[in-house]
Amino acid sequence: MTAPIDQAELLRRARGRTRTPAPGTPAAGPVPRGTAPGPAPLSHAQQRMWLMDRLGQGGPRYHVPLATRLRGPLDRDALAAALTGLTARHHILRTRYGHQDDRPHQEPAPAVAVPLPVRDATPEDAAALLHAEAARPFDLAAGPALRALLLRHAPDDHTLLLTIHHIAVDGGSLPVLAEELGALYAAAAEGRPAGLPEPELQYADYARWERARDDRLAEAAAARAARLSGAGPLPLLRPVPPGTPERRAVLHSAPLTADTMDGLRRLGARHGATAFTVVLAAAFAALRAATGGSDLVLGCAGGHRARPELRRLIGLQVNTLPVRARLPEPEGDPAFTELLAVVRTALLDAQEHHEVPFDLVVERLGAAARGADGTPLLAVSCDLVHPVEPLTLPGLTAEAVEVDLGLAKFGLTLLVEDGPRPRCLLQHDPAALDGATARRLHAVFAELLTAVATDADRPLSRLPGERLPGEQPVGEHHPEHHHPEHRHPAVAALLADPRVTDAALHLAEHGPALAYATVSGPVAPSGAELRAALRRRLAEPGTLPLAVTLLDRIPRRPDGALDPGRLPGAPTAHLDTVREVFAELLGARPPAEGDFFGLGGHSLVAVQLAERLRARLGLPLTGLDVLERRTPRALAALLAERAAERGTAARRPASDIRATPVTRTGTVLLTGASGGVGAALLQELVAQGRPVRALVRPESAHLVAGAGVEVAEGDLADRDSLRRAVEGAETVIHAACTFTEHAVDLAAMRTLVEGWRGTGGFVFVSSIDAYGRPQPGEVPEGGPSAGPLTPYGQAKLDCERILLDAAPSAPGPVAVVRSPIVWGPHRRLRDQLRWGATGALYQAALAGRPILLPEPAAGWAGASWVHSAALARAVTASLGHAPGRIVNAVTGHVSWADFTAELVRLLGSSSTVAHGPDAEAELLRPWFYRADALAGPLTPEPGEDWRAVLAAMTAEPAGAH
Template identity: 50%
Template sequence: MTTAQDIARQQELLRRARGRAAGPRAERTAADGPAPLSHAQHRMWLMERLGHAGALYNVPFATRLRGPFDAGAFGRALTGLVRRHEVLRTCYPHADGEPYQKVSPPAPVPVRTATAPAGTEEARRLLHDEAARPFGLADGPVLRALLVRHAPEDHTVLLTFHHIAVDGGALEIVARELADRYRAALNGRDGDPAHEAPRYTEFARRERAAAGGPGGAGLAYWTERLAGARPLALPGPAPEGPRGAARVLTAPLPPGTADGLRSVGRSHRATLFTVVLAAAFATLLEATGEEDLVIGCASSHRDRAEARGLVGLCVNTLAVRPDLTGAGDFPALLGRVRDEMLRAQQHRHVPFDAVVERLGAAARDGAGNPLVGVTADVPGRPVVLDLDGTAATAVEIPSETAKFGLGFFLEEASGDAPERCVVQYDTGRLSGETARELLAAFTELLTTVATAPGARPLARRTPAGAPARPEAPAPEAAAASVRAVEAVEAVFADLLGQRPGPDGDFFLLGGHSLLAVRVAERLREHFGAPFTGLDVLEHRTPRAAAAALEKRARQRAARRPGRAGTAVRAGTTLVTGGTGGVGAFVLRELAARGRPVRALVRPESAHLVPEGVDAELVEGDLADAESLRAAAGGVSAVIHAACTFTSPEVDVAAMRALLSARREGPFVFVSSVDAYGMPSVADVAEDAPSEEPLSSYGRAKLDCERMLLAAAGPRGGASVVRAPIVWGAHPRLRDQLRWGATGALYQAARAGGPVVLPPSGALPPSGDTWSGAPWVHAAALARAVVHCAEHPVDGAVTAVGGHVAWSEWAGELVRLLGGPGAVVASPESGPGLLHRHRYRAEVLAGQLAERPGEDWRSVLAEMLRG
């Protein structure tokens, strides 16, 4: 009889055998050199490199689970999944500007947990914020996990992937395997499948190799088929929204519409998708009068044997360009779209990004709009994570970023959800008025076609309000100064090898995406204004680029603080110390969450306010009580992050002035662990009392805390966040590293002399001889502080990211500086640098969870580079 122990032993032997089998294979791959990115991956990497990706390629996968749920078993299942599929632990660094795939060793996958009642704004915000948080492709990871607990048997699991690692087919594989692994974990097994998983690195190699083989004929087909095609000028009046922001409009369809459309498709030898695609063409034809149209649709490489079971990005885009000349009714148009779609399918494995590269400048218009700016689809039912013992329901997390200018979709009935038409659009390319008209036209057309397709003639018309408009260069381009235009021409000439005229096109001069990054860097240095590689692609001539740069330079120069006035935007948060190391990161975090901000700054340091933060700058100083009261007047929340470090009496008076102007709303005070004093225990809990002796700095912090909590009283809304040493890439924090508490260690390491560690000494009564420092990354502290502004804790909590021993820290410092200095122990006894306590951070643990690049070694290296 086979026992559970026998089964476990067999599984362990099988796993070891797999490892031996995989060894030589991995060596062969390494011997071939770093694996390239697939074409689709390269486009996503390039968008991040250009500086405009953000959360555009985030793929949230959320499921509501009602019933008994074992978080530990799920964590083990997720770790096993990532161990098996290399693409889920791959990052994308580059060498000499060329990216490659770097597979990291297997490691446990952290599952961040949070608690929020179901259906509340807090639950929606948690899921939205997690889904919208950008990834860093150079360092990874490309997968995050969040578990939101609504009740003991009610949870939402959110897995957020970067699209560079998954597509829709991959999500189905992930869901199936996670369900199997979770079931196995509940029974004490690992659930590893018997066969080895396909490797995405091999898929990418095959795709790249095919570009010089059979793919050549396909590439020639697409180049010829798309010759002369131009991006569609979307109809209607000029849009007013920000570019890249997505909006979704929906309209219900009569029950049975999808079945009617299927019937129409069968009578014309077309699928439901082809009918919907034809309806999208018809809608655009009627709206614009244009008969030469291109619509992109998603295709897949998963019909090939090597891609089945592969977790990775195997999607492709087909640019469908039918001949619509003279098509008088819908059946005629449907036949042409069907035939064109069949031809496109014959060449579906040619990467669209390779096609775009071959087309060059013709793939975009003068405003930078892509050739494929419109898409259409019939999405399948959403994938759910069906775990044993639970009832699973898909959770939709709408995207706020637009991959296309315009999209037409038919959603079939699913559960309680009826059939409906969906139009998604980019608010910077289409007005809301026009989008509503297009939705109405698309809905009317599908409804009519489903019941009487032959009775639907096609009329060339434009939406009410305005005729179709061509894209034109920005009007301010003509206002660029001659000197600025010449400066841009010089940069173009230096990097492109030929000097253009004021209207010379970057692409026609031989420019490409990677070169655009270098051009942007040069222009940023010369003009002192923000400019990215994508800006170069959108402002492709020296005249247009110069106008944009001068405008941004003027905007930056105008960011000088004024005195606080009476007009305050609703929901504004005041941040003191906006030019300090903590305050600057808080400003970035607030800006990322779309919160209106008023920043208190001194005029001489206003330039340290982070770029990209749209904050109202008001002049003020901790020693000027009147400026503090004026700044706090009328705001909805206060985050007090400023501090003198050396003048406790000024800090206390500043708190008194801010509180005197506070009427209502949250107040967050960034305090210090020095307020704990010198506890008699080594492990300091968040609710531990302060113990003597206290430094003058720590006593001032404690006095300010008590003032705030007393002023809040029963109404609450006050939060005290005690922080230790703060490290991060900011001039103020770099100065603290070099000249502050750690200055002696830094200067000794930099000079190449011996680095004398702080004394350890025993800490009674525990006898602990550890000597080090608690610390927190500035970005993690900012997340915690802003969280407290949104969810006050009504008391004091700790924000410590970790603890590092001085011996480790000093050794890394010496290594990074490259000096010959030795690290030696201090011969003295005494309190030493800071103290030897360890602090617990429990309430804010979720916000403080370490993200890529936030470990102490990475941040130390980043600070030394500045």
């Protein structure tokens, strides 16, 4: 246990009566004034944001939305002028972020007028519009990091939303921003200069100053890493795979009384502590009871604004402070006040080193920054927050509007909100902590705060608290499988997961084992997610497989034993090159199984390693691949797999493409070309002789390269790449979709529509889900949508409106093609049998389980579907339709009874089929969709009937991956 610091010494330090830096903290003079010309480095905090964005792990969770309801006579021109003046004063608000020679940099863009779009919206519609705008992605490479939207509810009633990327601001920046915006607005409205003094510093000055101290900061980081050495992550939390792009948050809230808050403040004052310290101690106490642990680490926010020259600087000046507290042991039954003294000392120790960047500490910790299961050491945070203040403008009544994007930065966050209506809050990522455990922990935290506010001297054993369950132990072998390889612990652990229907392990002669699994359920776990689960479940050394690869089915011999000859392996053709690049960046040639983090790797090195390997080998690789695979052998295996995919794509038989020469009419931009629908569209366009530009992610570029195809590497979330891709394209066929990140889909559609200048037409491949749940019967083309719509259907409808609203002024015709389930002989389309309406039926037939369908009396129920080749013909044919046309692309309709009977036959299944009222509600689909306009191109060609395509999709694919 750390000895508590004497209270007089604590107060002396807190009041700043000594300027002696704490041991291990680098001394520094004031930040030099005067911005140097040219690009500047990123601060450590900015680099963390940039890397999250670069790795696809940032997104809206690092957006800062500020929404204010403004009632009164708003001067919109003055507001626009004030926003423009604000960005002119503070370069960071118009800075863009590029990179060169493996290093990111920042440089302000020229000062220009800030757009202030105005949209009419009822107060009831405002919440959805504010959420969509706040979640819309930023393009950090192009900038700026601030945008505005004004919703007009009535002539004297508006809601202003400012959305700022966290790379440009922190909480301490917002009061300065709000104050200056009010002054600039008043000056513009009155037609006079604002009279604000010029900023003494720009954020680039601060970034250069911090980077000039990197050597000393690195030494201090080593000392802080030693302070954290030996600590482990919170046992309650499950590991979240690094490839998870968005971490959804669940928020639990309970009111606290004003008396409780006053009691917490009085308790702190009696013990020389702030109210936040008391809240942090209560969080430690709740987690101590929940886990039984006495050595815990929590994170809190620290800042650099103690320096006078930084107090009015707008920019990211926060740092994550890990607070490690060795709490009193249960023996002797200590009081809460004793725990408070320990936490106070630990917090002061962390705050004394607030200038040491946490990312440097993580680098020095290496593999110790994560537990054995991959969970970060710092996955839990705590804070005392206050309600967001509104943006006040002279002459207007202002009221803050909450915009919650529902995203988590940590696996678990314990919060207290102090204000007119104080609350106890718990936010958690459901992937890291289950809801039942989170609710119980939240209740304990709220009760504990109330208890210590009235009597903090009672023993911890008499305070609220309970031991909460962690991960369940590995269960027995899956009852449906008894093959010899299931004796391996990894296979048993996989089969204990309810989402896994079969699993196998291949023990190679050299190197780690490789695991394979088939999965079921409404949401597909990735191989990385399954391997992360294995990390926490397998305690025996050497039992963790190198990777878990998902298959449609495990290849087995007639006697049921595993057939290793048909398993994808892990070739090591690129292993030497991978190890060489590891050595270049990390200083030593690693073993084939060397762990990336254990070798000193971190996020920036992952990006650099991927870029070097990609340039050297000509194969696609991303920084996220490095974080997920982690060892040279695993990366070499991935590269070999992608090289094989490229070879397969290059060897595509000419007979696969119908040779129908058509006069070239200009470049066609095709999005989603590496997917099942996009592959069919690409084949059709090439067959027609059209020049195609295919937008694909870098890791999939090799799948589309070929004669007549220009590859445009990019991503829906990368608006800059979309603008480059659409530039000069005469025709656009937009077939890509994220399926889940609807804000990204909407932003991508806007970017493509705004950037298209050709006359050849724009076709959006939408979904019949945009119709919602219409009245039973036939659904005509372009008929009205009927609620409720699924989130996916609503996103498709919103994308359609963006295109159709632009139709009157568009340079060429536009059309929307709505398609149902798409079937075809493509590996991506095979997933249509696993998930959604058909998934439960397919998985039940595959496992031989009984299948329950809706009662025949309920009327016809089944699936509308389209063959991918027919959809491709229909989409290209729709380019000639009149502007603004909505058409359907439906090959036919098949009842669930016929579909299930055919599945059972094709799979040789023993499933029995019955009808009853308890059938899945998702199967109650009584709609027929008309497709009159495209009836010609949709006419099935030989091999395009539903039984033939179903047989092709259930057949064992070459390579089984």
